[in-house]
Amino acid sequence: MTQPVLEKAPRPAGTALLEISDVSVEFGGGKKWKPVTHGISFSVAPGETVALVGESGSGKSVTAMAILDLLPANARRTGSIRLDGEELIGASEKRLRQVRGCDVAVIFQEPMTALNPVYTIGHHLSEAIRSHRDVSKAEAAERAVELLRQVHMPSPETKVKDYPHQLSGGQRQRAMIAMAMASEPRLLIADEPTTALDVTVQAEILDLVRELQQRTGMSVLIITHDMGVVADVSDRVVVMRDGRVVETAPSTELFSRPQHDYTKALLDAVPRLGSGTTSSAVADRSAAPVLELEGVAIEYPGSWRKAGFRAGHDLGISVAPGEIVGLVGESGSGKSTIGRLAMGLLPVAEGRMTIGGRDVTAGSKADLAHIRSQVSMVFQDPASSLDPRRTIGQSITDPLRWTRKLTGAKACRARAQELLEDVRLPKEWVDRYPHELSGGQRQRVGIARAMATNPRLLVADEPTSALDVSVQAAVLDLFSELQREHGFSCLFITHDLSVVEQLATSVVVLQQGRVVEQGPTAQVLNAAEQDYTRRLIAAAPVPDPELQAQRRAARLAG
């Protein structure tokens, strides 16, 4: 057995680098303090990677930020946080600053917002180097290039002169990691470091973190919601829920023999690539397709001095009645663009588009009205796709009011209640506002709104990517049920292959605005013909440490 987990020598007890015991974080002020975490205890040994997992609101980020006292001003921490035996709670601000710069480094989820847009990458790095080491500017600049080379930044000599917006997402995260490594930290705290990245880039970043760790012997505390990432990098896992630790176990054990019910439920909810399809959708290929694209090109209109941007080339896609087509690809592949085209939000630049048998290529007023009567859409982020100033009842029936299918406050209200019940929400909620609902509930409202016009084709643009896994599972179930009941066709846009496998009857793989591969789900995912498809499948982390170790070895060898 060559499990990377076991490669490291077992450490004697009591030599933890980071020892967190009975830490509670409370928010509030004056006499009213509301605890958000309750007596968290865990430790990180030297050279160890510990994953802190949990869903949103579990307190994982707050706990990590408490280590360096990076909490908001209205928060306080109690308990004991020891770094190499030194108590950090109650330490002076001066000492904490030293710890932050030198012993412990942090990388964040969104490198674009963590880097200052008006400074070059080189400037960021030099600052980080000079803040804890007395070196000249020239030496710091030299070291900056060296650091970038260490994180495998392509052409580091020129990249130091670049500004953050000139780098890709993956390169920005590499730069962040280089900054963190500047002080040769003993502990790296990574707060959802790959959540904003594509799977292939995520795999590279995780490989890098692992490589740096093995070379420098630092410890890593990684905060994530993704069980695949956990299985990929961690030695030990701390599962959190509602501000409490529910289970701590070595990752091989956690995945094979989860003890706590919540851990089991969490693992069950993760869609697994390779577990076969459960799609109940049946495509009716004898009937005319609901959506048909023939040689379609899509262009984002430019301004009067700038040419438009072509986001789709020679697209040929067909959706049969009752069929769920999964559109997959990385960011920038044009998958959302196709969804917007089908919804009539973008014009057809070239080729031919028919919806429900009618040629709507011209995009005239009548064509758009036809599209709106046949096609509907579920948006990615229910927090921003619902108008915060309107009650959910109003939002749900807006499509009917706007297209004058239904008028009158009473009729609309009744229809809204009916639709709320359809998506398994209490009809009494019709007067609530979006901010009073949880993420999953909001997305149910988004689905109800899309169903309001009884569409023949539903465009679902990453409808679950903003949700926790357990919520995602419930929303996907609801989606399948509704599809069975109403028999609509669906264009399901996602970056998550396992969701596609679970839901879709056929798959279209996109890369840079072109269709790379398409066919029945099982065929594309199990016997992919194209390299790109195979790379996508290989990069998606699976929640199984042993399998993930094999895949990593294969990936690094290949």
Next chain:
Amino acid sequence: MRRRLAHALTPLRVAALVYVGLMLVVLLAAPLLAPADPLAQNVANRLAGPGGSNLLGTDELGRDILSRIVYGARVELLIALGATIVAMVLGTLLGLLGGYFGGIVEVITMRVLVDVLLAFPPIILVLLAVTLRGPGTGTLIVAMGVLFAPTFARISYGQVISVKRLEFVEAATAFGAPTRTRLLGVILPNISAPLIVQVSLTIATAILLESGLSYLGLGVVPPTPSWGSMVAQGQRYLSSDPHVLLVPGAFVVLTILAFGLVGDALRSGLDPKSRSDR
């Protein structure tokens, strides 16, 4: 709705609302409320202190200050509210159109109209209007309204730019909302908070500007009383008889403050997120 209202109404804001309500009553019923004729001079009783037969004292010509305040409120509020409404409607419309459509519409609304207007010094602009149309309430309302419109245009323009990119605006387009609905039914409610705050600020600025203009003789024509001209005249007696300046000055301050607080109350009352159910 009721909970939201209860949350928006702090005791201070209720006091402000009551004050603004009283002012509106004064605006409508000045002749019934004023204890004396605001123009009647009584030189024998000039510069009398507050508290005697004249509740708030008399000015340098022996006119009853309380009566002048009451009549002045009428002119003051009419001009301030009128100008603000003109500015708000005009400015918000320009900002909405420019921000939403961009391109040539933006050039016309934001660059040609708003920026050119901002290039003129305010006093010169009003001077021009007064020269052309002659002094008077109507002229002042329109001139000051146009003068204050660019601020509203700038604010709404910036807000529209950020709000129009949000998914719910795209959702409205996707679900077939006509352009007018998108602008007035979806975007406008979501940019209203800073505009409402600007309304109370503009009312305050309008009161100040009107005072300045009256001082220059470009505003309300004497002997019609206005708070601004009362303050201006009171300046001369600041050391000997401060009440001539302080009484109208206090009303200017109170009124500005009250409108500010009413603006706050409106803003949180209209925002669904400010309900106290968390």
